[in-house]
Amino acid sequence: MTTPNLPDAETPDLAGAVNLADLEALGRSRLDRNALEYYASGANDELTLRENRAAFARLKLRPRVLVDVSQVDTSTEVLGLPLRSPIGIAPSAFHGLAHPDAEVATARAAASRQSVMTLSTFSNTPIETVGEAAAGRLWFQLYLCTDRELSRGVIQRAEASGARALVFTVDAPFLGRREANERHRFALPPHLQVPNLGTREQLARMETDSGSQLANYFATLVDKTFTWGDLEWLHAQTRLPVVLKGILTAEDARLAAEHGCHIWVSNHGGRQLDTAVSSIEALPEIVDAVRGKVEVYLDGGVTRGTDVVKALALGARAVFLGRPALWGLAAGGEAGVRRTLELLEDEFRLALALCGKSQVGQLGPELVR
Numbered sequence: 001m002t003t004p005n006l007p008d009a010e011t012p013d014l015a016g017a018v019n020l021a022d023l024e025a026l027g028r029s030r031l032d033r034n035a036l037e038y039y040a041s042g043a044n045d046e047l048t049l050r051e052n053r054a055a056f057a058r059l060k061l062r063p064r065v066l067v068d069v070s071q072v073d074t075s076t077e078v079l080g081l082p083l084r085s086p087i088g089i090a091p092s093a094f095h096g097l098a099h100p101d102a103e104v105a106t107a108r109a110a111a112s113r114q115s116v117m118t119l120s121t122f123s124n125t126p127i128e129t130v131g132e133a134a135a136g137r138l139w140f141q142l143y144l145c146t147d148r149e150l151s152r153g154v155i156q157r158a159e160a161s162g163a164r165a166l167v168f169t170v171d172a173p174f175l176g177r178r179e180a181n182e183r184h185r186f187a188l189p190p191h192l193q194v195p196n197l198g199t200r201e202q203l204a205r206m207e208t209d210s211g212s213q214l215a216n217y218f219a220t221l222v223d224k225t226f227t228w229g230d231l232e233w234l235h236a237q238t239r240l241p242v243v244l245k246g247i248l249t250a251e252d253a254r255l256a257a258e259h260g261c262h263i264w265v266s267n268h269g270g271r272q273l274d275t276a277v278s279s280i281e282a283l284p285e286i287v288d289a290v291r292g293k294v295e296v297y298l299d300g301g302v303t304r305g306t307d308v309v310k311a312l313a314l315g316a317r318a319v320f321l322g323r324p325a326l327w328g329l330a331a332g333g334e335a336g337v338r339r340t341l342e343l344l345e346d347e348f349r350l351a352l353a354l355c356g357k358s359q360v361g362q363l364g365p366e367l368v369r
Contacts, residue, residue, distance in 0.1 A: 014332045014339050019347075020303045020324050023340055027098070027327030035097035038186050038214075039326050042270035043176035048278065049270025052301030055278035059310050060369045064356030073359040074349050078318050079165055079241050079262070079295065081137065084114035085345045086312060086360060089337075090266075090299045090320035091141035091167060091245075093214075096124030096192045098330040106329055107133040109337035113345070118167055118320065121154065126195040131161025139165040141245065143172070144234070145197075146223045154196055155237050166238050167264060171246025173224040174215075176272035181212040188214070197221070231259045243297070246272075248282045250289035257290045265298045269322050280311060284365070287315030305347025309355060313367040 017023045028036060042049030074085040089110050096102040103117075103125040110117040111134055118139040119130050131138055140158035145151045155166065178186075188194070234242060244256045245264035256263050265283050267276045279300035287296055298311045299320040311319050321340065328340030357363060 014335055017339060017343065019343060020327070020340060023331050023336065024324070024327040027330035027336070030330050031098065033184065034186060034189070037180040037184060038094065038097060039323060041178040041180045042274070043178060043272055044274035046270060046274065048267055048274050048276050051278045052267070052270055053303065055280045056301050056307045056310060059280065061306065061309065061355060062367055062369055063354055067356035067358070069353040069356065069358050071358060072349050072353050074345060074352065076318065076360045078116065078297070081116060081164055082114070083116065083318065085348055086318035087308060087341060087344055087348065088115050088318055088320045089117040089325045090322040091118040091120040092322050092326055093120045093122035094124055094188065094192065095326070095329060098326050099333045101333050103130045104133045105334035106325060106337050107138065109334045109341065111135040111137045112338055113341040115341055121196055122194055123196060124192045124194065127157045127161045131163065134162065136162055136164070138163050139167050141167040141169055143169055143221070144223045144226055145221055150197070152237055159238060159240060163240060165243055166240045167243045167245050168234065169245045171266070171268055171272050173222060175218045176268070176274070178212065178271060181215070186212045186214055228255055228259060231261065235260065247286060248277055250285040253286040253289040257293045262295045263290065263297070265296060265316070267300055269300060280314070283311065283314045283316060305344060305349070305351040308344065308348045309351045309363065310368050312360060313363040314365055
């Protein structure tokens with residue numbers, strides 16, 4: 001395996017990056033094949049993966065002019081947590097593939113930019129360690145295990161570590177088929193752990209003769225029987241707000257709101273059901289269905305400040321970054337993730353001003369065609 005990362009002091013290219021595409025190129029160059037294919041891959045023909053970006057590009061902005069934009073305020077809040085801008089970090093597994101500091105670097109970067117990090121169940125760093133680094137700016141993503149007691153324990157650890165919300169991923173009873181991972185038998189390197197779920201010896205169940213070892217392990221881990229009626233059990237396990245991640249239809253959005261859950265519009269970065277609708281295309285019907293009863297967030301395809309403007313104008317309260325944060329992490333650890341957030345925040349501020357808006361609350365659907 002190649003050494004994919006350099007310490008922050010050895011990454012002068014970070015300052016030269018002028019957009020997220022620059023950071024992606026830099027990050028990709030520092031990853032070995034196993035890590036790169038894991039982060040970059042989508043399901044099957046990767047049509048939904050590409051559509052997440054293409055759908056944003058098709059939306060056009062209708063800017064207003066002759067407005068005082070000498071002072072532009074990008075701040076907002078999610079579930080009562082103040083944010084410098086409506087940009088957070090989405091949950092993604094195995095940050096240790098990108099940088100030795102793994103999820104700790106991501107959490108510190110998010111905290112330094114007054115953002116929020118969502119920690120994956122499949123992190124390479126214990127919840128407690130990341131919670132300390134996140135300084136109160138942590139959400140926790142949950143895959144519900146067939147072993148309910150294991151899930152209960154993970155939820156309790158997340159609460160004790162300062163998580164402010166529980167993000168329950170609902171679109172992955174099985175992992176989507178990511179063919180590069182199948183072809184080259186993706187496996188977690190021996191030096192990395194998954195401390196929220198078990199010991200290295202327990203994770204040896206991932207080791208099979210064919211296919212993605214993660215997909216094989218995941219198939220035995222996650223509860224496939226969980227339904228809307230079981231959300232009462234989940235609410236009973238936690239004092240935290242519950243966010244359902246993976247909602248793409250108005251029908252499910254209404255059910256989520258009826259069950260007291262906030263909504264995260266997502267197709268899992270195009271990694272689950274290929275040809276599923278893009279997140280930004282699904283957003284308007286979901287916002288219309290819940291009519292402000294719960295908060296709505298979005299991930300998938302966000303790489304420009306104008307993407308953030310479009311998502312908020314169509315009703316999202318905030319957007320979350322998946323792959324862009326990982327590219328930044330690979331490019332330069334904590335400094336790379338911080339640079340990712342900084343670049344997108346600056347683009348968002350400029351896009352607000354050029355649309356004739358001085359604050360987030362002024363964005364509405366009339367801005368987008």
